Amino acid sequence: MKAYLFPGQGSQFLGMGKNLYKNSHLAKKLFQLSDEVLGFRITSVMFEGSMDILKNTKYTQLAIYIYSVIKAKISNNFEPDMVAGHSLGELSALAAIDVFSFEDGLKLVNQRASIMQDICESTHGGMAVVFGLNDSMIEDACKKDHGIIVPSNYNSPEQLVISGEIQALRRVCSFLKKIGARKIFILPVHGAFHSPIMKPAQKKFKKIVNKIYFKNSKYPIYQNVTALPVIKSVDIKNNLVEQLTYPVKWKQSIKNMMDDGASTFTEIGPGNILQGLIKKILRKST
Structure with missing residues (x-):
């Protein structure tokens, strides 16, 4: 098919x-x-x-x-x-x-x-691609942050995009690096889509x-x-x-x-x- x-x-x-x-x-x-x-x-x-x-x-x-x-x-x-x-x-x-x-x-x-x-x-949002961590680890990190930050694109088994307020995005990205993310790439967009x-x-x-x-x-x-x-x-x-x-x-x-x-x-x-x-x-x- x-x-x-x-x-x-x-x-x-x-x-x-x-x-x-x-x-x-x-x-x-x-x-x-x-x-x-x-x-x-x-x-x-x-x-x-x-x-x-x-x-x-x-x-x-x-x-x-x-x-x-x-x-x-x-x-x-x-x-x-x-x-x-x-x-x-x-x-x-x-x-x-x-x-x-x-x-x-x-x-x-x-x-x-x-x-x-x-x-x-009218908002200060952004997105980042996270490589090399399980979905659950990224989801938990987003939930624990006190800002607006969520998983937004389940692209592949090796790649999940997160989306939200810029400050929350920076905090979560910093935390994910500490717990073993292979690579994190901030997307060149000026919004928190999805x-x-x-x-x-x-x-x-x-x-x-x-x-x-x-x-x-x-x-x-x-x-x-x-x-x-x-x-x-x-x-x-x-x-x-x-x-x-x-x-x-x-x-x-x-x-x-x-x-x-x-x-x-x-x-x-x-x-x-x-x-x-x-x-x-x-x-x-x-």
Whole structure:
């Protein structure tokens, strides 16, 4: 069975989408549609913009969504048995399998990014990747701290991301180094995604999601919040909203896909970040 995976923030690169635009009539049409729907030239940001501009949340999320969905739409062999998306990638996956339209997905991503950017600018949050410790050790360290700090991305058996207030993040990272973390990397983001700090964004995003028409999915999508297969539109909507404050259960999702028969995993989007995580998850599972 074929599983298709869609990446989130961090996979962007300079000039992304330019070759697709030049070499595919459908891709060109969808890129032009993106500019029209958004009311500004996101294609200019993607094709000619600087990395400083592209890494801004409000542009990054749109660029990755557009690139990923277009790659799926122009592919001659996109025939999934199941799909999953990492954080933002969940929206790309849903558009690729026609749960909502490409245009409605653009509106969702644009509003999501804008709301999250506002929260980032009004709070002092951050994220860090922790390598080489058991999940339970990291979870306990977060629970014991008196600030807002939580596990936010269960990426692989060797990698867990934590998210929260900057001071709490520094304290917990310092403690985790003392108890044996192999490596800790502070992510170049200015927000505490997938944490309680995003609660105000969640409330606003729910209103936006409820205005968009969602179909039931033709294929099971393993959503981040539960790591379980979902088909009904009402469940998909609820999980999308919950995702903003809940951890991304990525390794759990991949394991469940394997248990349900997935034999090949294909990443659709810029870069190959998810492929690296898949190899680690598969290695630990065999």
